Amino acid sequence: MGTYARNPVEFVRGDGTRLWDSDGQEYLDFLAGVSVVQIGHCHPALVEAVTEQARRLMHVGNLFYTEPAMRLAARLSEASLGGKVFLCNSGAEAVECALKLARRHRPGGEFVVAEQGFHGRTMGALSATSQEAKQAPFAPLVPGFTAVPREDPGALAAAVSDRTAAVLLEPIQGESGIHPLSDELLHAARESCDRHGALLVFDEIQCGMGRTGDLWAWQGPGVRPDVMTLAKGLGGGLPIGACVTTAEHADTLGPGDHGSTFAGGPVIAAGANAVLEVVDDPALLTSVGEHGLRLIEGLRGLDLPARGRGLMLAFETDDAPGVARRLLLEQRLVVHATGPDTIRLLPPLTVSAAEVDEALRRIAAAVGRC
Template sequence: MQQTEQKSHLFETYKRWELTFSHAEGSTVTDKEGREYTDLMAGISVVNLGHGDPDVIKHVEKQLHAGWHGSNFFQYEQQERTAELLTKLTGLDLVFFANSGTEANEAAIKCARKYTGRTKIQSFVQSFHGRTYGSMAATGQDAIHQGFGRMLEDFEYLPYNEVNALEKAVDENTAAIMLEPVQGEGGVIPGDPAFIQKAAALAKQHGALLIVDEVQTGLGRTGTMFAYEQAGVEPDIVTTAKALGNGFPVGAMIGKGYLQEAFGPGAHGSTFGGNPLAMAAVEGTLQKLMSINAPKMAAEKGRFFTNLLEEKIASLPAVKEIRGPGLMIGIELTESAAPYVLAMQKKGFLLIAAGPNTLRLLPPLTISYDDLEKAAAALTEVLEK
């Protein structure tokens, strides 16, 4: 094999910026050189409460001294408490704790197939559900699949928000319909409520399950605790992660009680899933999100920020469309988004792209109105140039 000059001992699986993280607090990230950046990405919709929330830290610090790991042969009071919180927030009944969003989606895929005895799952073009084999197969993006051989079979990718295509595809062989209420990685594409309602109705009609992936949209981001609430549907399974521990690695599959028959002892597991430190982070995060009414905060700030962007940049030649609920905002451009991401960094703002042409804004829900105004002014200046 050809040897190349080694610059790092890390696999280069990420296109990293020329920034080295030092520390972060609230909506501010500081690099190794001491430069400060206003965070408009929240670690990709992760630190919804801002960096270093003191109440979450207190929960984790307390558990840190009590014990990190005992394995899931033990019963954990923290698991029961956090599971109860999640079932109350979703109206569902049971929780399986994992370590990430992709693991939560793997659990959902396994549960749906085992419960229904079927294998076919409909997901959607430009969806994103993760990078492990099951979640990667559920992801409707060729670029994610390339180079890994044959995908896990019986996934069908349908055009998003097109009811007719969904009606033709769902049948008695369908195990589940799996969707994001807002496609995040795919370009911040909101699901039409009528489309999501039809997906729920078709799943019920054919004895299939509705799996709603709330890994990026969940926990207040879109103006409700979970985005599917805005369509008025009742999923069979909801997956969540990212903001669940406000930065601590944790994910969860939340499901209806009747799924217990498929997910009994030995059906699934995780060495670290639901560990005491993760549960402390989740409990602290959920309590804080509820105490500050984070969904309302996101809805109000989202309206303010979107109106500001509409006023300042919507008419600029580079801007095609501004869309998205709450503080999950996409600015679709007429050209590549990457240069604008770097231009905003030079002005002291961190944001990311979603697909080739869309800027994605996912600030902490606790960000100040003043920071949002400054961000809008910086975006205006960058997009005008």
């Protein structure tokens, strides 16, 4: 189906931060499959874990236990909120789980979300995605969602009431162009949820898994959610999602409330365990912060307004789609235009300082700042 506007490039091989197309041309990847290839293409630890597990057991379903899934759930819980984990196949599925959990917590409850947020394209997740162009063709949507301006803590606090099941936010909005929500707004969300007994749900699908220099984006501002959703970088290129709770809300969903045929399969879970082993490393997370600072300062040195945290960055430029196309086809640098004036940069977390500098040189050439 023609649901994607693809670029005229066919990639056939990847290694670390590099890609090669079908003509043998080499590219520097500063998109990582949209924050998916967290530890670089074909990382040896990930390849080994998946290969070894595929030789032993690939699928039995969730009527039984498998060690990789149980180990992954325990590690995610221990590294984050301390509750239980529902494993699934994508970010949208993780959000759907969080929405159902919130409705179990407060039956019939409503949701508060931020304008320009993005939470997925399934009907519940789409209803939480306050972007008219994405929602309008598929109306009527799931009712009960109220969107507030992303820069207005007062409006968010006023929108939360005793009828609210959950406030759902991305600590850093990704698809709308890398917009970190203010610490003030995140704290207002926490305080409002506590006041009214609602759940605070953070969508860390794009901004989690070390992307900001902390393992989880909420650790920077110090605002702990009740539930968080993960995907993308958790699998390092394999399809996975997770909905993680605090201990207080671990048993909100019970048998029969939710499910998935393929969720937590042994091969995918083995791969995610390997990714988590690489990412949950203080030295790597420190380097994410350092390389992110090097990149954002380099962009500003080119007189390109830049924003973001860690290696989740964006810069402003005229005709961003045209710049992204020139970077791809002329400079062999993979990036993404999120709108008419914004280029998004999401390199693998394993990127080197030399590769950051090389990307800056290619960006300078594409925007005429050499």
